[in-house]
Amino acid sequence: MAVKFQDYYKILGVERNATEKDIRNAYRKLARQHHPDLQPAEGKEKAEKKFKLINEAYEVLKDKEKRARYDRLGANWKHGDDFQAYQGQQQGWPGTGAGWKTSQGFGGEFDGYTFSFGGGADAGSFSDFFESIFGGGFAGAKHRPRRPRRGVDIDAELEVTLEEIYGGQEKQIQFSLQDLCKQCGGSGQVGNSFCPTCGGSGQVAEAKTIKLKVPRDARSGKKVRLQGQGGDAEAGGQRGDLYLKIRVLPHPRFELSGDDLEARVTIQPWQAVLGDKIMAPTLGGSVRVTIPPRTHSGFRLRLRGKGMPRRDGGYGDLYLLVVVDIPDQIGPRAEELYRKLAEITG
Numbered sequence: 001m002a003v004k005f006q007d008y009y010k011i012l013g014v015e016r017n018a019t020e021k022d023i024r025n026a027y028r029k030l031a032r033q034h035h036p037d038l039q040p041a042e043g044k045e046k047a048e049k050k051f052k053l054i055n056e057a058y059e060v061l062k063d064k065e066k067r068a069r070y071d072r073l074g075a076n077w078k079h080g081d082d083f084q085a086y087q088g089q090q091q092g093w094p095g096t097g098a099g100w101k102t103s104q105g106f107g108g109e110f111d112g113y114t115f116s117f118g119g120g121a122d123a124g125s126f127s128d129f130f131e132s133i134f135g136g137g138f139a140g141a142k143h144r145p146r147r148p149r150r151g152v153d154i155d156a157e158l159e160v161t162l163e164e165i166y167g168g169q170e171k172q173i174q175f176s177l178q179d180l181c182k183q184c185g186g187s188g189q190v191g192n193s194f195c196p197t198c199g200g201s202g203q204v205a206e207a208k209t210i211k212l213k214v215p216r217d218a219r220s221g222k223k224v225r226l227q228g229q230g231g232d233a234e235a236g237g238q239r240g241d242l243y244l245k246i247r248v249l250p251h252p253r254f255e256l257s258g259d260d261l262e263a264r265v266t267i268q269p270w271q272a273v274l275g276d277k278i279m280a281p282t283l284g285g286s287v288r289v290t291i292p293p294r295t296h297s298g299f300r301l302r303l304r305g306k307g308m309p310r311r312d313g314g315y316g317d318l319y320l321l322v323v324v325d326i327p328d329q330i331g332p333r334a335e336e337l338y339r340k341l342a343e344i345t346g
């Protein structure tokens with residue numbers, strides 16, 4: 001049995017490359033225009049048919065997955081053409097490969113969804129065409145089991161300080177997420193009316209807060225995947241994931257390079273010449289370090305294991321960049337000594 005091809009783009013009056021927003025706007029406008037409740041009694045039946053079709057088109061085009069599957073049928077179909085699945089395949093239904101179990105006949109499996117053209121057509125809410133492509137997948141079709149659908153993945157950015165990484169601190173992350181409207185299950189309709197919760201879009205913005213211990217190896221550009229923290233699933237599907245892209249904030253004292261840190265320390269000329277013990281900053285607090293005698297400005301002193309925590313449990317190193325400072329002001333006694341020094345070494 002062939003079914004009639006439905007051009008969902010044409011039904012909504014949008015181009016094939018229309019954005020999600022174009023589609024939503026077009027749907028809302030048409031749905032309002034053709035809502036059966038707003039029609040005179042004599043035109044009701046016709047309006048209902050049209051309304052159903054508009055909803056069907058929207059159901060497919062608003063959903064990335066469904067739209068992609070629909071687009072794969074190709075652009076050569078004309079509205080109302082006799083549509084048969086195996087024709088679709090002969091005309092090059094790309095990328096389905098093994099999903100097709102049969103090249104003749106009218107049943108099979110496409111992308112894991114079974115369809116059957118042979119049985120009695122369902123007189124439900126959707127066209128035979130819809131059922132043949134998306135068989136039983138519509139969330140609002142209550143007489144059918146809902147198809148599990150995976151929730152969406154969310155991308156977000158997480159800003160962390162060096163201290164937060166070093167201390168393995170727990171951070172609260174807040175974000176908002178477009179999720180399926182629970183009242184209407186994403187269909188945008190309750191009974192014959194627009195869903196009051198989402199206004200017919202099928203989606204609601206939901207604020208979420210999650211807690212996360214900053215990973216030891218958090219570095220700029222790295223992505224952390226939080227499984228199941230993304231969008232809600234439908235009908236027992238898997239929840240989406242949350243991907244956090246790390247951005248390490250600049251630090252006033254330390255510069256980060258891989259797992260190592262670098263910091264400047266200033267010493268006085270006599271410390272440079274004679275050597276000294278000074279207090280140097282680390283992320284774990286100040287430590288006493290020895291400046292060896294005859295230390296030149298620009299010398300890098302390596303403090304092993306005082307860098308950033310590594311994934312393997314170890315730590316990077318801290319390099320102290322030694323800068324010899326010249327005092328702006330010295331007393332007469334010191335100046336005298338410098339003169340003497342000049343005489344001796346000159």
Ligand SMILES: [Zn+2]
Pocket residue numbers: 181182183184185186187188189195196197198199200202203
């Ligand atoms: Zn809703």
